[in-house]
Amino acid sequence: SGDREDKVESLATTPVSFTYAASEGALGMDPRTPVARAMATSMASMKAMIEVVLTLGGALAPWALVGGGIWWIVRRLRAKPVVAGE
Numbered sequence: 366s367g368d369r370e371d372k373v374e375s376l377a378t379t380p381v382s383f384t385y386a387a388s389e390g391a392l393g394m395d396p397r398t399p400v401a402r403a404m405a406t407s408m409a410s411m412k413a414m415i416e417v418v419l420t421l422g423g424a425l426a427p428w429a430l431v432g433g434g435i436w437w438i439v440r441r442l443r444a445k446p447v448v449a450g451e
Contacts, residue, residue: 396405
């Protein structure tokens with residue numbers, strides 16, 4: 366029993382050194398990691414959304430300007446005359 370206790374005590378007091386090292390993959394820098402792939406997918410989705418918005422804006426802006434100009438001209442032509450005394 367004493368021999369076993371000595372062994373347990375010796376094991377309990379044995380100095381142990383742990384060295385932790387993280388690879389780039391653990392930090393999300395490796396393009397193959399799930400985090401890096403998710404970020405790349407998110408960026409691609411955001412770029413696609415911006416492209417769609419800019420394309421629609423570029424396609425619709427001239428028509429909006431023409432429509433706004435026509436509306437402004439019609440509004441000016443149909444302006445109510447000012448009656449004196451009102």
